[in-house]
Amino acid sequence: MKIRRKVRRVRMWTRARRSLLLAGVGVGVFVAVVLLLIWRGPWWVDGKYLSRTGLQDGSAALVTGFRTAIVQLAAVFGAGVALLFTGFNYRLSRRGQVTDRFTKALEHLGSEEMYGRMGGLLALEQIIEDAPDQSFHTVQVLNAFIRQRAPRAEGARASTTGRVAAARRAARQRTLKPRNHAALPPKPEADVQQAIALLVRSIQRGDISSAVVDLSGLHLAGAILTGADVWSHKGFYIPGIYRADLSLASFSGADLTGANLAHADLFGADLTGANLAEANLTGANLFTAKFIGANLAEARLDKASLAKTNFSRADLTGANIAGSDLTLTDFTEANLTEVNLAEVNVRYIHLDGAIGLTAEQRNCLEE
Missing domain, CATH: 2.160.20 (Pectate Lyase C-like)
Structure with a gap:
């Protein structure tokens, strides 16, 4: 799990470096264009009113007004780019936080203690409330959790994988036959009941039409x-x-x-x-x-x-x-x-x- 986290962080850092490089190139080009417009723009736009050797009467005001307008437009454009960049960083940071929270919740679901699994389910529910787009992944996790934790009903045939696993456990324990299943409980354990309820609520909240539970x-x-x-x-x-x-x-x-x-x-x-x-x-x-x-x-x-x-x-x-x-x-x-x-x-x-x-x-x- 730690290796996966490191690989994910390396990939995110690589993408961030590429984005920063492209952003730097774009900013450099933008600054160069603005400086060029400030320097030569007035003569390109209003050259017929300006002298190439000296400023005619009123020309100074014309040049100053043009350059002021360019600076103001550049400032507005820069502010817009800054807002977009801030929003992008916010979404990237939030996505990383949700991923980390999801990973920690999965670790709790694998706990051997009941309170650990319950904490993992509560964490998943909080993630869905904060990030509804994670409902699909949550439903898949909950389905796997319930199938792993809930006992098989009487009359339901065990899968080939289950029978092989039972035979292997019996062989390791040096028994002739796999042990009989304990009596079926009158109601689900607390973590299974909570997972079922959360599963239904997750489907109600998210648009997950392709989910199969x-x-x-x-x-x-x-x-x-x-x-x-x-x-x-x-x-x-x-x-x-x-x-x-x-x-x-x-x-x-x-x-x-x-x-x-x-x-x-x-x-x-x-x-x-x-x-x-x-x-x-x-x-x-x-x-x-x-x-x-x-x-x-x-x-x-x-x-x-x-x-x-x-x-x-x-x-x-x-x-x-x-x-x-x-x-x-x-x-x-x-x-x-x-x-x-x-x-x-x-x-x-x-x-x-x-x-x-x-x-x-x-x-x-x-x-």
Whole structure:
């Protein structure tokens, strides 16, 4: 890291030297032109009124006025150049300060102590407030941090790299098999929770339409993402973002009240006991997802893929499921009071113990 800093400083110094050299040449040429105009300018412009051997009557005033005007124009031009140079130096200095702060924040994120990582996240948030143009880089760092710190969800396959690393660790420890993972935590650690919240805020603040953040396959049960809605930004992969990729992720017990997960990919996701009241899941892929005991009151599930989705004991009061695919969907003991079931595709659904169904709703499910 120190070597990189030195290389960066050398490059910045080299660029600064080139800029100073060009600036010096420009100033020299400018001064030469001004002196030449002061010396010969009056005769070039008003030569017919001036004598080449001596000054005629009133000629002195003409020469003095011309030279005074040249000096004033040169002063104005020089002041403008000085302001531009000052602004350039300010931007260069500020960029260097932001880079140094960013580097120090990254060092804190790699700390083994919780307070060190929390300090790094707070530093990143301050950097975004002072320099919004750094939002893109911050989102990339936060995504990598969360993927490194958050545990994998049950059922999510480990990557080949992860399996090889586990096998190598097991070999170094002279064990026959890699150790089993510890029990998954009921909620994210404090640094992971803070990173998730900062990730959403970073996307809301910056214009980073090319960012790709992927939290699929992570265990993020208990994460607090209340109102995580960035509807105007499309293509992001983060809870609360349009077209989110959360396949096989675990958000059991999470607070996602009012979250915007329209067209999200929640294939196989576990949202058992999650609070999704008034959440937007329009057009989402919820194939085999688990919403056991979840709160989906007033949620939008219209035109969603709900095939083999488990809504057992879920509260769907006032939810909109119009136009959704309900193939093999499980509504056992679910509360379906005032649920909009218009134009749903029904095949082999489970309604054992479901409450709140009216005759009209049953007709929709039988068509």
